[in-house]
Amino acid sequence: MEQTVCWCGMEQIRIHGRGGQGCVTMASMMAEAAFESGKHAQGFPSFGVERLGAPIESYVRVDERKITDRSQVYNPDYVIVQDSTLIELVDVAGGLKEDGMIIVNSSKDAEDIDIDTEAKIVTVDATEIALKHLGRPIMNTALAGAFTRATGLIKKESMAGIIRETFGGEIGEKNVKAMKEAYEAVE
Amino acid sequence: MAKMLTGYNAVAEAVKACNPDVIPAYPITPQTDIVERISEMVADGELTSEYVKVDSEFNAASTAIGASAAGARVFTATCSQGLKLMSEPLFSASGMRLPLVLAVANRSLSAPLSIWGDHTDTFAERDGGMIQFYAEDVQEAMDNIAIAYRVAEDNEISLPALSCLDGFILTHVQEGVEPFSEEELSGFLPQRDPIYTLDPSNPKTMGAYARPEHWTETRYTVHKAQLKAKDKIADAVEEFADIFGREYGLEHRGLIETYRAEDADVILVALGSICGTIRYIVDEYRKKGEKIGIVRPRVYRPFPVEELNKVLEDAEAIAVIEKDISLGYQGGLAIDIKSAMYSTGSRIPILNFIAGLAGRDVRKDNIRKMVEQTKEVRGKNPEDVGFENEERWDSLRTEILPGDDEL
Numbered sequence: 001m002e003q004t005v006c007w008c009g010m011e012q013i014r015i016h017g018r019g020g021q022g023c024v025t026m027a028s029m030m031a032e033a034a035f036e037s038g039k040h041a042q043g044f045p046s047f048g049v050e051r052l053g054a055p056i057e058s059y060v061r062v063d064e065r066k067i068t069d070r071s072q073v074y075n076p077d078y079v080i081v082q083d084s085t086l087i088e089l090v091d092v093a094g095g096l097k098e099d100g101m102i103i104v105n106s107s108k109d110a111e112d113i114d115i116d117t118e119a120k121i122v123t124v125d126a127t128e129i130a131l132k133h134l135g136r137p138i139m140n141t142a143l144a145g146a147f148t149r150a151t152g153l154i155k156k157e158s159m160a161g162i163i164r165e166t167f168g169g170e171i172g173e174k175n176v177k178a179m180k181e182a183y184e185a186v187e
Numbered sequence: 188m189a190k191m192l193t194g195y196n197a198v199a200e201a202v203k204a205c206n207p208d209v210i211p212a213y214p215i216t217p218q219t220d221i222v223e224r225i226s227e228m229v230a231d232g233e234l235t236s237e238y239v240k241v242d243s244e245f246n247a248a249s250t251a252i253g254a255s256a257a258g259a260r261v262f263t264a265t266c267s268q269g270l271k272l273m274s275e276p277l278f279s280a281s282g283m284r285l286p287l288v289l290a291v292a293n294r295s296l297s298a299p300l301s302i303w304g305d306h307t308d309t310f311a312e313r314d315g316g317m318i319q320f321y322a323e324d325v326q327e328a329m330d331n332i333a334i335a336y337r338v339a340e341d342n343e344i345s346l347p348a349l350s351c352l353d354g355f356i357l358t359h360v361q362e363g364v365e366p367f368s369e370e371e372l373s374g375f376l377p378q379r380d381p382i383y384t385l386d387p388s389n390p391k392t393m394g395a396y397a398r399p400e401h402w403t404e405t406r407y408t409v410h411k412a413q414l415k416a417k418d419k420i421a422d423a424v425e426e427f428a429d430i431f432g433r434e435y436g437l438e439h440r441g442l443i444e445t446y447r448a449e450d451a452d453v454i455l456v457a458l459g460s461i462c463g464t465i466r467y468i469v470d471e472y473r474k475k476g477e478k479i480g481i482v483r484p485r486v487y488r489p490f491p492v493e494e495l496n497k498v499l500e501d502a503e504a505i506a507v508i509e510k511d512i513s514l515g516y517q518g519g520l521a522i523d524i525k526s527a528m529y530s531t532g533s534r535i536p537i538l539n540f541i542a543g544l545a546g547r548d549v550r551k552d553n554i555r556k557m558v559e560q561t562k563e564v565r566g567k568n569p570e571d572v573g574f575e576n577e578e579r580w581d582s583l584r585t586e587i588l589p590g591d592d593e594l
Contacts, residue, residue: 040362043362
């Protein structure tokens, strides 16, 4: 396992999704929101040829100081799982820090999620929230809201601002509502 | 004002500020997003450049040459096989003394086919008379576009320039940058003012046939222009720092940048984005009281030999970590560093690590291993390091290699 360096105050996030679910867009919005929150941020996809439905990953790094690390993320502090069917296929908790957190888009309770990890598991039914507000199962913004509440890493106002900027107009407002509902749904 | 931009959008913003007259474009991963974003800018009227959709990279470079010969400011972008296809006309561009600026999203070369990054594509253009800049981060990739235009279009230089950034690692990362506008750039980057242009009212030929009694002298002048470019880069980087406050190795004439190298016993030399990761390892060793540092050439051609010799001469061991292999004889950067150092009589052992080819991730642990190996050769003579160890392949998967009989 990659040695963790004590001076490094960096927070690393890994997002698991399927091609087409907006895994990269989510990393991008979260990095922008962290940046708006006054931090240094870096967002990047797992580089390669993306195919619709195939398991993909994206990453976010957040730090108080400039981020120059160009290696991939191996020991995330946080993991986000956009699609719970990936849990059987991908080692979503791989390298996750023991005191970290894994946020899963699922209608189940955290204790019913079968992931082998010491880290805290948080669930939110982001798809249901997305369907309610958007009429489509595009759950990124809701999931980002849950992440914002569960981690405190990003300010809610920054997240809302970026969502409005990304989607604009009525769609933007609907996404902000989805984000806020998921924010409230998490302890 | 600082904003979050993806590398390809950031490069497109820098190109917009430089306001080229002509942009011939042909897509190739992972560069495509640069010219796609520029095509949007042109379509939306944000940029008035003539955007020429061409049928190949050969045509892109040829169109760029034609436009540059007519006096235009020209931009295009490519990488990998695309750069190979441009290579034939690009060698002519330098011989014809035509300034062009290309963004190269560094990517490996076939075969096997790979879309991921390394420096083998631009290193293969080493001898083509093109100035080569390498960026460590997205901001530098943006700034190098402006610096490249300023140097390339200087009438004493008048050469093509490659502004290189690591494919995917920098083109597809989103990070905070300070964009600049055409207006902000106006004092730094003047309108192009060429001495000779193709002009129907005053016809002339460019790039014509030269007999043996003339050819050598044309190549000599390209070489001299390359060497002169070092002074021009130094001036440009200094003036850029005055205007924008961003400094790129000012104490080394903008040709190289160092990180904690002043008193370092072990110095790691590398190009581009990998240096960002190495910084963390240097800090880690420094915290333990071990003197490790980085030397990062920002420019590969012209080769900053004087600046490198100066910062490397007091090291006890040097590691050249590079995303290139000159098949049949070591990595290209190491060959040049050894030539530079050993021609001064230096006997510092120089190890050459081949790493990060075709997008293989260079992890912090890999870099720690390279540092440890380099520490071991401190104080040894180069010949004692062993010929067979003259280049070391990082994280080579020996278990999937064929047996010795089959190699």
